[in-house]
Amino acid sequence: MTFQPRGFDFLKDVDVRLTVELGRTSMTLKDVLGLTEESVVMLDRLTDELLDVMVNGKLIARGEVVAQGDRFGLRIVELAGAEAEETPALPARKSAKGGDA
Template sequence: MTMQARGLDFLRDVDVRLSVELGRTQMKLKDVLALGPESLVVLDRLTDELLDVLVNGKPIAKGEVVSQNGRFGLRIVEMVGVEETAPAQDPMAISDTNPDITGA
């Protein structure tokens, strides 16, 4: 089997790190050093916002936290960069967005 025929199938067994980002904040080092039990750190994300799903630090999806059998889980809600397919437009249709075709 040639490399081209297999495509990228050989990469399927490569280990990657999947992580979920709950939120971020920026703090001064003195404030970080003052953290301890019962400290509260407010993050930049609202409680109803979707969380970022990262593979090796790159965003691939958005999801929400779920609980299953006493463990945290993640439900993928949308993939990053994947747009829903719009219905195909007739290339001969008269449109303001196509300057090559006029109504005259």
């Protein structure tokens, strides 16, 4: 008996880690050890910037935080690589004779 999966259907049940990154910062160990319950850590993102959505550390999308009832959620706004599919056509090159190619 031979097993022949169709496409990637056989991978659909594999667990992956989905991470939503709010922002990053660099701190010295001294500053980290000085954090208390009232500390504020400034991140590298502005409040209106999209959040990174990663699967196993690889960026797959960007999104924004939404609230549903008493829980936070994430609305996907753009998929990673979507802008690469919409690359503009290259401009026409001129031939050696000075006309358009």
